[in-house]
Each structure stands twice: as C-alpha cells, then as structure tokens.
Amino acid sequence: MNQAVIGAQWGDEGKGKIVDFLAGKKTVGAVVRCQGGNNAGHTVVVGGEKHAFHLLPSGILYKDKLCVIGSGVVIDPEVLLGEIEKLEERVGNKHARIVISSKANLIMPWHKIRDGISGGAIGTTGRGIGPVYEDMVGRRGIRLMDTDNKVRFKERVETELKWNKKLIKLMGGNLRQSGQAITENYGKILTKIKANKRVEIGEVSVILDQLSKQGRGLVFEGAQATLLDINHGTYPFVTSSSCSLGGIYTGTGFRPRDLKVYGVVKAYATRVGAGPFPTELNDKTGSRLREVGHEFGTTTGRPRRCGWLDLTVVRYSGLINGLDSLMVTKLDVLTGLKQVKMATAYIIGKEKVKLFNPDLEKLKKAKVVYETIAGWQEDIGKIRRFLDLPRGAQHYIKRMEALSGMPVSLIGVGPERDQIIKR
Numbered sequence: 001m002n003q004a005v006i007g008a009q010w011g012d013e014g015k016g017k018i019v020d021f022l023a024g025k026k027t028v029g030a031v032v033r034c035q036g037g038n039n040a041g042h043t044v045v046v047g048g049e050k051h052a053f054h055l056l057p058s059g060i061l062y063k064d065k066l067c068v069i070g071s072g073v074v075i076d077p078e079v080l081l082g083e084i085e086k087l088e089e090r091v092g093n094k095h096a097r098i099v100i101s102s103k104a105n106l107i108m109p110w111h112k113i114r115d116g117i118s119g120g121a122i123g124t125t126g127r128g129i130g131p132v133y134e135d136m137v138g139r140r141g142i143r144l145m146d147t148d149n150k151v152r153f154k155e156r157v158e159t160e161l162k163w164n165k166k167l168i169k170l171m172g173g174n175l176r177q178s179g180q181a182i183t184e185n186y187g188k189i190l191t192k193i194k195a196n197k198r199v200e201i202g203e204v205s206v207i208l209d210q211l212s213k214q215g216r217g218l219v220f221e222g223a224q225a226t227l228l229d230i231n232h233g234t235y236p237f238v239t240s241s242s243c244s245l246g247g248i249y250t251g252t253g254f255r256p257r258d259l260k261v262y263g264v265v266k267a268y269a270t271r272v273g274a275g276p277f278p279t280e281l282n283d284k285t286g287s288r289l290r291e292v293g294h295e296f297g298t299t300t301g302r303p304r305r306c307g308w309l310d311l312t313v314v315r316y317s318g319l320i321n322g323l324d325s326l327m328v329t330k331l332d333v334l335t336g337l338k339q340v341k342m343a344t345a346y347i348i349g350k351e352k353v354k355l356f357n358p359d360l361e362k363l364k365k366a367k368v369v370y371e372t373i374a375g376w377q378e379d380i381g382k383i384r385r386f387l388d389l390p391r392g393a394q395h396y397i398k399r400m401e402a403l404s405g406m407p408v409s410l411i412g413v414g415p416e417r418d419q420i421i422k423r
C-alpha cells in the first residue's frame with residue numbers, strides 16, 4: 001500500500017511526525033517529497049532529540065529506506081548540502097539513501113533576491129520559492145541535469161543572470177555576483193553533494209516504479225498544505241507549488257496505485273504569513289496556543305498566527321484531496337482549556353456555508369459559527385488508547401469525525417515518535 005500525507009490546513013500540522021511514524025513500517029521502501037523546497041520545515045523528535053528538516057524527507061533517519069526528492073521540488077544546493085552535513089555530524093552515514101530527480105529546478109541567487117523584494121505582501125519565507133517556480137513555468141529554470149556539463153551550466157547561468165540583473169534593478173534591488181562566481185560556488189557545492197555515497201541523482205519515476213514492483217510501499221510527504229496550494233488555496237496568499245494531492249503526480253512522474261490519502265489536521269489552526277484566517281484568535285487563548293504548542297516557524301522562527309480548528313477548511317481539504325481519513329496532531333496542546341471550540345460553518349450574507357471557499361471577498365464577510373465543547377484537564381501525553389482519553393478529548397475527536405464526515409485514524413498526543421494513538 002502507498003500512503004500520501006497531505007496538510008489539510010495552512011501548513012505546520014505536524015506532517016513530519018506522521019511521516020516518520022508511517023515510514024517506520026517494514027513494508028515501506030521510500031519516503032518521497034514531491035513539491036516545495038526549503039520553505040518547509042519538518043520536525044521529528046527521537047529520544048528527546050529534535051531533528052529539523054527542510055529539504056530532506058522526514059524518513060531520513062531510517063537507514064534502510066530511500067528518501068526521494070522528486071522533480072517538483074525546488075532545491076537550494078547550499079541548503080541541501082548543509083542539511084546533509086549536519087545530519088551526518090549526528091548520525092554519520094547511517095541515514096536513508098537520498099535519491100534526487102535530475103529534473104528538479106535549482107534555486108539561484110536571483111530567486112532569493114527577487115523573493116526578498118516582492119514577497120513581503122504575502123509574507124513569504126524569503127527562500128526564493130515563488131521566483132524559482134515562476135522561472136520553471138516560464139521555461140527559464142536551471143535544472144539539476146544542467147549542472148553536469150560545466151560549460152553548459154556556465155552558459156545557462158550567464159543567460160539567466162543577464163536579464164535577472166536588469167529585472168532586479170527595475171525592482172529596486174541589486175545583484176552584484178558575477179556568472180563566474182555563481183557557477184564556481186554552485187559547482188563546488190554540487191560536486192560535494194554528488195560525491196556523497198549515500199546520494200544518487202537520477203530518474204525518480206523509474207526508481208519509484210521499481211520499488212513498487214518489488215512490493216515496497218511509498219510514503220508521499222506533502223509540504224505546506226491544501227490552503228496554501230497554488231490552485232486551491234487562499235490565492236494569492238499561497239505558496240507557488242501544488243501542495244494538494246495533484247502535486248504527487250506532477251512532482252514525481254509516477255502514479256501510485258493502491259493509495260491511501262491522509263489529511264493531517266492540527267487540533268487547532270495556525271497560519272504563518274499574511275492572508276485570510278477566519279478562526280484566528282488575537283487574544284489570550286491565541287497566545288496560549290502559541291506558547292504551549294511552540295508555534296514558531298521551523299524555517300523562519302516567525303510566531304505563527306493561532307486560532308480554533310476550522311471544519312469548513314477540513315471539509316474543503318477532504319474534497320480537494322479525496323481524503324480517506326484524518327490524522328489529528330497536537331491534541332495535547334488543548335489540554336487545560338476550560339472550553340474548546342471548532343468552527344462548523346460560516347454565515348456569509350444570508351447564507352450558511354459549510355464548505356470553505358477561498359474567495360477572499362467572501363471570506364472578508366464571513367461570520368464564523370462555532371461549536372463549544374467542554375475541555376479536559378488531565379495530561380494525555382502517556383495515553384495510547386482512544387478509550388483512555390478524557391471524555392472531553394474523546395468527544396472533541398468524535399465531533400470532528402461527525403462534522404467533517406471523515407474518520408480520524410491517528411491522534412498525536414505529544415512530540416515524540418511514539419506519542420500516537422491509533423483509532
């Protein structure tokens with residue numbers, strides 16, 4: 001069986017922990033990233049030690065698995081090398097083998113500068129993500145395969161640099177580096193990556209097909225989330241890739257058969273950067289969720305905006321991704337609250353709307369309808385069976401299921417790998 005782990009809200013749902021958990025099964029052969037870049041931040045906690053990954057798939061700590069970076073992922077080589085080196089300082093070469101698509105686009109210095117100038121209104125991570133995807137779609141991208149031949153790579157850099165210098169000047173910035181310096185720097189970094197015996201660059205479709213034919217399961221690790229999807233999210237307050245299910249197909253060139261699709265839902269909601277967030281809490285409860293849930297960006301350190309769980313959003317993600325079940329994370333963060341709330345619908349004009357609609361004008365007028373549930377005070381971090389959860393927590397999950405129309409298959413009750421309840 002293959003499994004896809006997709007963010008059902010605005011990202012940071014705790015997908016890394018879920019992917020790490022699923023990847024531990026013997027039948028799983030590979031963990032696959034299909035889109036996004038180092039705008040993502042996935043945290044895995046093992047034995048009290050925190051591992052934060054941006055580009056490397058969350059299954060990287062399993063040495064007998066493959067970690068695949070598909071063609072839909074955009075790569076900043078310096079970040080990738082840094083992440084591999086940091087990981088190897090801790091675990092040596094006892095990590096998953098890394099396979100990278102030769103078709104992946106590279107984040108170049110001009111992408112980061114352009115993002116720095118134009119990304120402010122959206123509140124981007126500033127990693128060059130929007131501009132690199134712009135260039136990919138505009139057929140101006142530089143791909144990993146373009147770096148194999150030094151002369152060709154230099155030519156590509158010089159061509160793109162020429163107009164990027166002009167563009168950046170028009171945007172009010174400055175790109176000083178020469179083509180020679182960029183080519184040399186990238187060349188050095190890429191040579192180190194390619195020389196690593198645990199790294200292979202190739203045709204990801206073939207590798208995934210082979211694994212599948214051998215009966216090994218694949219875990220597809222979504223980055224960002226459905227409401228940040230370039231097509232289906234709260235456009236233009238989105239990232240520039242397909243974070244919903246479709247991204248798996250375009251970002252790997254492989255059709256996984258027998259696929260279960262899981263939507264990861266944090267027990268409350270968070271959002272980083274600008275854009276609509278109808279259930280946002282700008283009060284003490286919001287601050288409490290931020291503090292207890294450590295809601296500060298893994299990538300940028302920015303405080304995340306916090307609010308109540310929004311079931312209109314979860315239903316919408318269910319629809320867009322054809323979710324088979326929900327995996328709820330961070331239920332423990334709600335412990336200690338007298339009451340917890342979940343949004344069940346919006347009133348827009350005279351209409352009661354149950355399905356999220358990413359139309360910004362409609363969202364501005366939306367009044368949120370909440371259901372209030374009595375909270376629970378008991379520590380739930382050590383609980384491993386659903387029926388052992390306090391009544392309030394059980395009720396919260398059951399209401400999520402009833403109101404979203406989807407079953408909850410897994411519940412996270414703490415940051416550690418094993419703090420999970422199977423339902």
Ligand code: IMP
Nearest residue numbers: 011039040123124125129238239272273
């Ligand atoms: P970009 O992906 O850097 O272009 O940023 C676009 C929007 O997506 C911004 O609001 C970011 O905060 C948000 N974003 C990008 N990556 C993540 C993520 O991994 N988690 C949460 N939000 C993200």
